[in-house]
Amino acid sequence: MNTSYGVGEVFAQSVEGGATLAAAVDLEIAQLKGIYENPVEAQAKLMDSLGMDSFDPRKYMAEYRKKMEPVVKAAVGDGVHYANAVTIPAYCVGDIAHHIAQSTFNMCKDDMVMGIIEGGVTQVVDTSLRAAIPKFKSPGQVLALATGSGAAAAECLLEMDGFNGPSVVEFLTRRFHNYVQLYPTRGAAAELHNCDFMDMVYRGWGGIIDRSRKVKAGTAADLKPNVSGLAIDLGPLMTHDVIQNPQRYVYPACAITVRFAAMMSLADYPCLLTSEPVTATMMTNVIALDKATPAAPVRACKNCASASVVDFRHQYCEYREAV
Secondary structure (H helix, E strand, O other): OOOOOOOOOHHHHHHHHHOOOHHHHHHHHHHHHHHOHHHHHHHHHHHOOOOOOOOOOOOOOOHHHHHHHHHHHHHOOOOOOHEEEEEEHHHHOHHHHHOOOOHHHHHHHHHHHHHHHHHHHHHHHHHHHHHHHHHOOOOOHHHHHHHHHHHHHHHHHHHHOOOOOOHHHHHHHHHHHHHHHOOOOOOOOHHHHHHHHHHHHHHHHHHHHHHHHHHHHOOOOOOEEEEEEEEOHHHHHOOOOOOOOOOOOOHHHHHOOOOHHHHHHHHOOOOOOOOOOHHHHHHHHHHOOOOOOOOOOOOOOOHHHOOOOOOOOOOHHOOOOOO
C-alpha cells in the first residue's frame, strides 16, 4: 500500500483520452515506478491534482517520516516482519479520526442512517463482545465476533425491508457494469466502498443469518446467530426506536423501503458498519501478538461477494501467489 494511487487509473484515463493501449501501459508503468521511487512526491502530486490546499502535504510527510523512522527501525530490530511494519501504519485509514468529516456529519443528519450506525450495528457489536468475554479462547475469536456481529446486523437490516445479501450483491454488481459504461473515466476508488459493503452483507447472509434461520426452521425458538460458537445479540437492533419505526420518515402506510434506502446511503460509506475503527485496532493487536508472521496480504480466500454471486470468478483469484 504505497500512496493513495488507485492502480490502473492512469491507464484507464489515458485510453479514454485517446492514447494507444501501448502508450497507456507505458504511462501506467511510469506512474507505478514513481510511487515506489519517490512516494512522498508522488502522493503530494496526487493531492495537488485534486486541489488540496488545507495544509502542506510535503512538509507534513517529511515530518511524519522523521518521527516514524526510529520507530520502524526499532520494530524491525525487534523482529517485526517488514510486511507488518508497513501494514500497521496503513491501518490509520481505519482510525475513527479518519472518518470525522463534514461528509460524515451530513450523512448522519438522516435519523435512520444514524440509527443504523448507532443501534443497528455498533450496539450489536458492543453487547455481543461484552457477553462473550468469559468465553473467548483466542484473539482471533474476538476479531471474528466483532466483524461477524456487525455483518449479521447489516444483513438483518436488509431483511427487514425484504432484501438480503445476495440480492444486494446482484443489484450493485449489475449497476457496476452500467456505471462503467456511463462513466469510463470515474475515479479508481468509485466502487471501493460498495465492495466493502457487499462483502459485509454477503457474509452476514450466508455465513451467519441464513444458517441460523435453517437451525430455527419449524420451531418457535428465537433466531440465535453465532460466529465461532459465540452468540450474536441482535437485541439492540430489534428494540431501536428509530429503526423499528420507519413510518415516521415517509408516507406511513408505505414505509417499506426506508431502512433499505439508508443502507444504500451507507453502501457508499460503510466504514462505521464494518467497523473500520474496531477492526483496525483489533488487527493491530492481533499482529502485535505474532509480529514475525506477515498478516498482509491475506493468504486465504476472503469469499469476496463481487466474485461469488453474479460475476462468479473465484477461480481466477491469485491469493496463493500473494507477495
